[in-house]
Amino acid sequence: MGTFQIDFGKRDPVIGIDLGTTNSLGAFYDLTGPKIIPGDDGLNLVPSIVSVRETGEVVAGNTARELLLTHPERTVYSVKRLMGRGLADIQEERKRFPFPVAEGSEQVLRLQLGDKRLTPPEVSAYVLVQLKKNAEAFLGEPVTKAVITVPAYFNDAQRQATKDAGRIAGLEVLRLVNEPTAAALAYGLDKRKEGIVAVYDLGGGTFDISILKLHDGIFEVLATNGDTHLGGDDIDNLLIEIALEDIQSEWSESLRGDKEGVQRLRRAVIAAKEKLSFVPEATIDLEYKGKKYQRMLDRSLFEKLVAPVVDRTLGPCRDCMKDAGLTAEQIDEVVLVGGSTRIPMVRSAVAALFRAQPHTDLNPDEVVALGAAVQAGILSGAIDDKLLLDVTPLSLGIETMGGVVSKLIHRNSTIPASATEAFTTAVDGQRNVLIHVVQGERELVKDCRSLARFDLKDIEPMPAGLARIEVRFLIDANGILNVTARDQRTGRETSVEVKPSYGLTDEQVERMILESYEHAEEDIEARQVREAQVEADNILRAVEKAKHNDAWYELSDAERAAADRAVNELLVVYHSVDHNLIREKIDALNEATRTLAERMMNTAVGAALKGTKI
């Protein structure tokens, strides 16, 4: 990173991305508001499907959607269900979804697609790359920054996995935003200014409920709840099950083992399901290998099937109201998000529960991406009267004696949230302390989700109980945990080694970034040069600006000359085809202006502190 980040001059575009279970979508913010970014094929929604062709080329989106029919064995969908999870916890999922889990996935879960073995974040990265390309084509400039949405009820590992996916795709993820909150942002743009709003988000694979307080541009989340494995997918599976049984008796042969057949049936089922939201009856219509299957589905049968799914959403809604300290009467408005909320039965159940007629004026497929674009606008400074205050969905705790959880940060705490805890050694001369961090509401570690083990290292050897290591747990605005440790006696930072229980280590992600670049079809070299030039532009502009700062004149003549020389050297190589050369000169300029930057930074920080009347 360049030392100068005080002012970017021209703003890099930041796009908003709804990375969904079934479909994904990009949006951006301009002065007139958030807008959806269309795909090059004219379609807005990019199916979250990835396929590896026989040539080894990886494709995502609508192309992959077609390949799902013809090459189901090298194509994967609904991969969001696997984000941040391990082999052991997807056993249930595997019964219902044909995930091609690769051999040797005990440590890191990978999917075997053709001859490629990809982790869920890598698969998602291909969907993100498609969205990035669409955005670049539409906006006519490189896009390297994004806001990505996640289900509000996603845990730390699932969030981290989403962030990793962004990184692998070459996107700097400026913020993860919770989907229901993003929807509220999109709605709140021109709607009411005050009041309590509930957002009910039933998507392809996840369910979220969030309750917010709106107050003069502040969107304060009071509570959130949900189920990260519940959605329209589950309804599809119920319908497929019925159809498979029908087919078995009608055709006297089973379609179960036939991947292509099942995928075609899946598509027929989804078409019928979607129709049923608008007409009282629809037909599941399948023609496959010269045979025909038809089944009329009326709404009453459909509703019988859907009822258990809808019921499973009501419990979290009630818990959420309870956590927010509110009754249904106190909810002023309800917003519906996610394709599954088109189902009339879902709408009536929500209306009955909250005793309010739900809003549906924005397209439930698009509202989350639009909200992500609004957040992108907030981060880029284009919007400054709106602010989102979100919460962490799950309590965070550490393992104590006897496998009991000691809670440090409670669920529904506004983020960023922090807690500080002191640790000591149990044995004379002990050099490290291991802290096991878990997420969840239960009392025992075994009933919670293991998040990571943090190893406090290089503790000065001393008698047991004397060391005092102060550990700070901080959940950032993305809902992701950061841990820092300090030796209270010396005041020094203690090094902390993180062993994530499910996610990827930093090194693993690093490797994947390189791998994905290697396989990118576009001219990598040209792109790297372009990126280096953009960075050069930034630093050159910053230096030019810094010359008007007092700090410039406080430098010695030699320092100023060195800086000028470094600027000239960078300008000389600016149009080189070797990005390493450009980077080398950027680094040199950075080095030559370090003192200048530090002085300016101190002034800036000082000014900021003064400004807050501390």
Next chain:
Amino acid sequence: MWLRNFIFSVNGYYELLGIERKLSLDVAELQQRFYERSREWHPDKFARKSEAERQQALDMSSQLNDAYRTLRDPVKRAQYVLSEEGFDVGEQRSRDVPPELLEEVFELNMALEELRGGDETAKEPLEAARSNFERMLEEVDLEMGKLFAAWDAMPARETLAELRGLLNRRKYIQNLIQEVDKELAPAA
């Protein structure tokens, strides 16, 4: 790192939110202050700033959120002030029953035993005990309000000592209610 320690050492929760250090608070005003400070310090406002400034904002806003969460809740607020004044407010898991609750607790335990033994008729006294405890909780809260006002008028240590006793009693009653709920829930 130094910055965080600096900020934290000079700023108590009250100062951070810019309100007078009182036990009785106007929650609407507190919220207003919280929103104002959030607009200043939320990490969203620092997305385009340097790494050092971003870190500082993260620290400040997490402290701010912790402060608001603590001060808006009367019990947490009281505990915070007590601990600032040097009182030990660690988790009071004392097994000792407050003397004035002895009789109630004795009867409650009897009823709980009976219910666990399968005697469904014990449910009724349990329900009665529950509403009795609820009523006691209301009394405690009323008393707490009085102590708040007393300390705000004149910050005397005796008031805080009394307050700490009251908080312990409150916690004890709450635990009793929880215990009753646990027994009643599966049957309900």
